[in-house]
Amino acid sequence: MPPLKTEAIVLKKNDFRETSVILTLYTKHLGKIKGLLKGVRTEKSRISPLTFSQGAHILAFFYIKRFSELNLISNPSLVNCYEITCKENLKAWYLALNLVNLFTPEKEKDERIFNLLAETGRMLTSITTPEILFVIFKLKLIKILGYGIELSRCVVCGREEKTNIFSGKLGGIVCSHCRYKDPHAINISLKVLRVMRQLESMQIEKAGIIKSVPEEILVKTNFYGNITLNYHTGIDKIWWANEENLL
Ligand SMILES: [Zn+2]
Numbered sequence: 001m002p003p004l005k006t007e008a009i010v011l012k013k014n015d016f017r018e019t020s021v022i023l024t025l026y027t028k029h030l031g032k033i034k035g036l037l038k039g040v041r042t043e044k045s046r047i048s049p050l051t052f053s054q055g056a057h058i059l060a061f062f063y064i065k066r067f068s069e070l071n072l073i074s075n076p077s078l079v080n081c082y083e084i085t086c087k088e089n090l091k092a093w094y095l096a097l098n099l100v101n102l103f104t105p106e107k108e109k110d111e112r113i114f115n116l117l118a119e120t121g122r123m124l125t126s127i128t129t130p131e132i133l134f135v136i137f138k139l140k141l142i143k144i145l146g147y148g149i150e151l152s153r154c155v156v157c158g159r160e161e162k163t164n165i166f167s168g169k170l171g172g173i174v175c176s177h178c179r180y181k182d183p184h185a186i187n188i189s190l191k192v193l194r195v196m197r198q199l200e201s202m203q204i205e206k207a208g209i210i211k212s213v214p215e216e217i218l219v220k221t222n223f224y225g226n227i228t229l230n231y232h233t234g235i236d237k238i239w240w241a242n243e244e245n246l247l
């Protein structure tokens with residue numbers, strides 16, 4: 001197969017042997033893939049280390065191996081390295097990259113995920129509320145992945161009353177009649193629900209408009225997002241532990 005030239009964002013970097021790296025990337029045209037970039041960790045290499053660092057937005061050639069998980073990457077060039085200097089913003093960026101790495105299947109293209117990630121990186125270079133942006137990012141990702149979140153009516157029967165219950169499994173709010181469909185469903189307060197609706201419907205480019213959300217409400221909103229994601233994963237570790245450093 002001929003190589004494919006596409007943009008990509010580096011989700012994760014691992015050194016490989018003496019001079020190479022293995023990158024996990026979210027590409028615009030191939031979805032998430034893993035690839036080997038040879039011989040770049042030497043002084044002679046003409047490729048800047050910024051090009052293969054976590055979070056870099058690059059343009060490169062990809063040689064896709066049909067029978068192997070490990071593809072080949074060549075001639076990467078930097079499109080954007082997202083100069084994120086604030087420590088909190090950097091935390092949010094690494095958390096966002098990690099979420100995409102954990103929750104997207106390999107080789108399934110979805111340009112919306114690529115665009116969401118690129119926009120999030122761009123915004124994190126200047127936004128002063130990275131924790132709010134991160135929660136919006138998560139809600140958008142959940143939506144793209146098709147896991148929910150329905151916040152306006154009961155996700156089972158469509159009723160709009162008595163819907164102060166949230167189900168991660170069903171992906172949204174449920175009414176008291178349908179609660180039995182998920183024994184793990186838990187209550188959600190109207191205050192949290194209102195904020196969650198606002199964040200979920202907001203365009204990511206406009207995230208900077210919201211100057212503050214009470215910490216307790218933001219933490220809860222993030223928690224409801226996490227139980228939705230967690231229902232769809234077989235990961236048996238607490239993948240959200242690092243989020244406590246940001247929220
Ligand atoms: Zn219902």
